[in-house]
Amino acid sequence: MKYYIFIAVAFLSFFGCKKDNQKIEDAYAYIGGEIINPNTNFVVLSKDEEVIDTVKLDGRNRFLYKITDLKEGMYTFRHGGEYQIVLLEPKDSVLFRLNTLDFDESLVFTGEGDKKNNYLINDFLESEKEEKQVIKLCQLNPATYQKHLDSLKDSKLKAYKEFKKKYGSTELFEKIALANINYTYYSSKEVYPFIHYGKNKAAILKSVPDDFYSYRKNINYNDTFFSRYFNYNTFLRHNVSNMSLELHDGHTNSGEFDRTSLCYNLDRLKLIDSLITNKDIKSDLLHYFTIMYLSRSENPESNDAILKSYTAKSSNEKDIKMLTKYTKSLNSLRKGSHLPDIELVNYEGEPLKINTLVNAPTSICFWSQTYYDHFRDSHKKLNELKEKYPEINFITINIDSYGLEKSKTLLLNHGFDLTDEYQFKNPKTAMDTLAIYPMTKTILIDRNKEIINSNANIFSVYFEEQLLGLINK
CATH class of the missing domain: 3.40.30.10 (Glutaredoxin)
Incomplete structure (x- = not known):
């Protein structure tokens, strides 16, 4: 009850003057909320990786912030090591409540714009549950697996249409909601060869139906709108990993696939470099796969080889400097060496x-x-x-x-x-x-x-x- 009193008071304070001033511009939105068990005393708001502001929590761990000159789209709020996204459109007044001990699951939105955001967070949580189901389904043959995926997708589309009918929607919300459904579906297809228990991944790829990956011809690998969006980036990671299997299989005689091999990882960086032209999307993918390889490697020579390939392809000088430093530290911790005296x-x-x-x-x-x-x-x-x-x-x-x-x-x-x-x-x-x-x-x-x-x-x-x-x- 106290939380809803807070909402009412906040809205009266910030919106009470609207009746007396009809000239308020539409290009704004409010975001606020309450954080239970906060890790820090602030929330960081950003859009497209650019920080808008660092907002301090008050004595009751709450905040309210007005975004002026709003660019409608997905915004990120970070607290401690966790983050989530919120869709903001003109005149939205979105507030949330969450507990850091159960960050995503406890997140609930209220206010103007709450319905679409609750839909999106619930879809996110359902997709997390679906991932566990997909792991089990991946042991089926490709045709049967596809039928199950189609059924999951149809169920999501039905829920999406029912939401639109009940609450209405905007063009932007529809674009994001449908992208969620499609990219989750595509990702589930891309992971199939990796999660399937068979060790010969090239053989598994050859066993899928001819139209199994037909959607690829319509994928925009340089989509700036979704470039900072979780589902799109997850799909890209799965997609380039999968397509790199074919590239790798073309010059290896090993029937048993090793995703940690230097050769495969170099092939993946090469594919990213040839497939993607957008500098930010390319640099992010190159960074992601390079640091993933390094964090699992114990071989200094292989570390240097992957770093050399990465630095030749990335245009992000900050990331290059960071990974160079990271590689140097890793190599100093090689097997047989002594721990630095921290x-x-x-x-x-x-x-x-x-x-x-x-x-x-x-x-x-x-x-x-x-x-x-x-x-x-x-x-x-x-x-x-x-x-x-x-x-x-x-x-x-x-x-x-x-x-x-x-x-x-x-x-x-x-x-x-x-x-x-x-x-x-x-x-x-x-x-x-x-x-x-x-x-x-x-x-x-x-x-x-x-x-x-x-x-x-x-x-x-x-x-x-x-x-x-x-x-x-």
Whole structure:
């Protein structure tokens, strides 16, 4: 009830004068909301990767902001490490409410423009559920799989038409809603060879019906309108990965596909460079696949080769500089090297060096308050591993710069022991030095303080096998 009183008061304050002034321009919109369990005291609003403003939350964790000279379309609001999008058109007054502990699922819109945005967020959540269903369906033969996808698409189209009939729509909303349906459908087709259990991916590609990928001839690979849009970018990533299979198969004799191979990844960068002309879309795809390769690689020579290919094709100097630095850090953490002597702080506020903690086979994991799901799931997983592998020292480091008390409180509130929990003294420097990306990154070190694997992942199906190897080394 309090929240709706807030909405009423806010609207009266901002819109009460409209009756007395009929000359207010249409090119504006309001966005506001309330954030439960905030990670920071601000929200960042942006459009097309350009920041509009950083808006502070008030004492009740709420805000209201007017966007003048509105360019209708999709806007992004970020809080902590999470973000979501909102569709804004002239005279919209959209407010939202969310809980950071369940960011997307708790998000609800109210106000003028709420119906279309609630439709879009619900469609997003349904698509996430559909992904799990698609993984199971991918084991079917191609023709049967396509029938299931067609049924899912028809169901979405029916819901979309019912929404339009009940609430009406605008041309912009229709464009986005239909793109959501189509690009989700296309993506599900593009992932089929990868998720199908068969190891010979080239053979799987040859088994699909002739019209299975017929939609490709109508795809705009340089669509500036959707260039920052999740579904479009997800489709492009799946699409170029899939088409690179054919390119790769043309000069390899291996029937068993390895998506981590240098050759395949170089082929994919080559295809992106030849297929896409828009500089931003091309640079984003090149960056995405390059950093994905690097974050899983343990070979300095391969890292240098992929970086060389990337820098020759990308026009984004900022990203080139970042990935060059990232590659250098990764290569310095190669197998057999020693861990840099990073400075830590324990939860008693005492400083220490990271290498003083390595006196047995050791696993080092990282977490952030802004990635709540990973924080919770990784700590639960680590508690299980500690029980199974007492020979290994499991160290966990918080990467945030919010200070000790906030992360300490979060750990204690979830019942997690502070033993072997630390925080970086200088987070930015430490993250660069240890090349911490993605957040699941885990470093394995033997009893001689030599790095065994700097790109492990505690959620990998191979992780426990790696732990056993570490113990027996």
